[in-house]
Amino acid sequence: MKIRPQRPSPRHSRHPSAAERSAPVTDPQHHQDGTPVQITPYDPNREPPGLADPVFQVSDLSVFYGDYEAVRDVTMSIGHRQITAMIGPSGCGKSTVLRCFNRMNDLIPGARVNGKIAYHGEDLYGDHVDPIEVRHRIGMVFQKPNPFPKSIYDNIAYGPRVNGVRRGLDDIVEEALHQAALWDEVKDKLKDSALALSGGQQQRLCIARTIAVKPEVILMDEPCSALDPIATAKIEDLMHNLAQQYTIVIVTHNMQQAARVSDRTAFLTADVDKAGVRHGRLVEYDLTSQIFTTPQDERTEAYITGRFG
Numbered sequence: 612m613k614i615r616p617q618r619p620s621p622r623h624s625r626h627p628s629a630a631e632r633s634a635p636v637t638d639p640q641h642h643q644d645g646t647p648v649q650i651t652p653y654d655p656n657r658e659p660p661g662l663a664d665p666v667f668q669v670s671d672l673s674v675f676y677g678d679y680e681a682v683r684d685v686t687m688s689i690g691h692r693q694i695t696a697m698i699g700p701s702g703c704g705k706s707t708v709l710r711c712f713n714r715m716n717d718l719i720p721g722a723r724v725n726g727k728i729a730y731h732g733e734d735l736y737g738d739h740v741d742p743i744e745v746r747h748r749i750g751m752v753f754q755k756p757n758p759f760p761k762s763i764y765d766n767i768a769y770g771p772r773v774n775g776v777r778r779g780l781d782d783i784v785e786e787a788l789h790q791a792a793l794w795d796e797v798k799d800k801l802k803d804s805a806l807a808l809s810g811g812q813q814q815r816l817c818i819a820r821t822i823a824v825k826p827e828v829i830l831m832d833e834p835c836s837a838l839d840p841i842a843t844a845k846i847e848d849l850m851h852n853l854a855q856q857y858t859i860v861i862v863t864h865n866m867q868q869a870a871r872v873s874d875r876t877a878f879l880t881a882d883v884d885k886a887g888v889r890h891g892r893l894v895e896y897d898l899t900s901q902i903f904t905t906p907q908d909e910r911t912e913a914y915i916t917g918r919f920g
């Protein structure tokens with residue numbers, strides 16, 4: 612697969628999206644005693660990154676499970692080194708679309724994709740494209756932390772070893788754990804089982820495991836839904852830092868989270884057709900600040916103000 616080589620380089624620091632400053636839905640998360648959990652704010656001087664030279668260009672994407680068209684006609688671009696959130700009511704197809712970005716839907720019997728997803732201009736579903744290679748470039752973090760029943764070290768080293776890396780593993784493991792903001796907590800127990808970590812630590816371990824194979828894109832499917840507010844805040848902080856080097860797409864049910872972490876937000880919903888069948892649709896896609904302050908579509912407004920969904 613010809614994919615443009617990626618060379619992570621430091622990006623200027625993060626901005627606070629206007630959403631964070633003015634969104635009507637920015638309830639902070641709270642500790643058990645009621646005090647708000649602090650999340651490092653974006654840099655107020657940073658402009659939202661643009662969509663020139665997008666990582667993905669999605670055109671007329673429809674996804675079927677057997678005969679059922681779960682998602683219909685999605686067209687959008689995903690920008691480089693920024694965080695794109697996908698929000699919408701349950702069943703509107705957020706996870707389905709997310710899984711298309713690294714061909715995880717290939718693993719679901721009966722799943723089929725129509726339309727096109729270009730990755731740096733290359734057809735991601737082209738005949739010549741190796742889905743395994745795609746998943747190296749485009750990693751995924753799931754809702755429930757899923758460490759392997761191995762040591763912390765071996766979890767991180769697993770991907771590089773599979774890729775044939777034999778030397779420098781210690782450095783790779785340390786760097787990935789640093790990037791995932793977990794090093795200080797685990798550096799003295801790298802040989803301990805990953806299963807002994809807390810849920811939040813396990814999720815950061817899974818992020819470190821993803822980073823260790825040096826992807827360009829990290830897909831996150833509800834990465835905080837199984838975590839408490841403090842662990843959630845750590846992951847959100849981590850996302851702000853990771854977006855300096857990686858392109859992140861996150862599915863979240865938590866609108867406050869989308870408003871806090873993302874540069875751009877896609878709102879999806881499910882329309883019911885004449886036959887009474889629901890199909891997921893992209894309703895609106897814009898800067899997060901726009902979506903949460905001046906949405907253009909009344910369905911988006913109804914959703915973000917809690918009137919449906």
Ligand SMILES: Nc1ncnc2c1ncn2[C@@H]1O[C@H](COP(=O)(O)OP(=O)(O)OP(=O)(O)O)[C@@H](O)[C@H]1O
Pocket residue numbers: 676681699700701702703704705706707708719864891
């Ligand atoms: N493996 C599958 N086989 C058949 N139908 C599926 C499969 N996965 C999802 N669907 C259907 O596709 C539609 C979209 O599901 P999807 O999980 O993508 O939505 P979602 O917006 O992520 O939902 P949620 O927020 O509840 O996770 C739903 O009607 C769902 O039942």
